Amino acid sequence: MKIEHIAIYTRNLDALRDFYRTYFGASSNDRYQSKSGMQSYFLTFDDGARLELMWMPSLRDGAAGAGFTGFTHLAFSVGSREAVDSLTDRLVQDGHRLISARRITGDGYYESCVADPDGNAVEITI
Numbered sequence: 089m090k091i092e093h094i095a096i097y098t099r100n101l102d103a104l105r106d107f108y109r110t111y112f113g114a115s116s117n118d119r120y121q122s123k124s125g126m127q128s129y130f131l132t133f134d135d136g137a138r139l140e141l142m143w144m145p146s147l148r149d150g151a152a153g154a155g156f157t158g159f160t161h162l163a164f165s166v167g168s169r170e171a172v173d174s175l176t177d178r179l180v181q182d183g184h185r186l187i188s189a190r191r192i193t194g195d196g197y198y199e200s201c202v203a204d205p206d207g208n209a210v211e212i213t214i
Contacts, residue, residue: 094159107205116129186201198213
């Protein structure tokens with residue numbers, strides 16, 4: 089069994105699609121639009137994992153992140169400590185907010201965490 093995909097609602101489909109394509113190597117299908125007005129992209133990563141980005145006219149803002157129940161971050165393994173450092177530096181230089189600096193966590197992960205254009209936490213680890 090495997091997770092087929094994870095979905096994120098967003099107010100800016102193109103900005104979020106471009107973020108994951110630019111920094112994490114995702115490929116994207118063409119934008120889909122349903123009869124109800126919902127629009128989406130499916131992003132596919134090198135290992136086959138998929139992320140669905142969705143927008144709909146009735147979208148409402150909600151609370152998420154640290155201190156709330158539910159999903160808290162999306163993590164990408166980039167293969168090495170040097171790759172974590174390099175991608176973190178690139179994201180910060182390009183103006184993305186650093187949530188947590190590079191560090192070794194108590195459970196032994198070497199990681200950093202940045203915000204995507206919607207503020208979702210994206211963990212970068214080995």
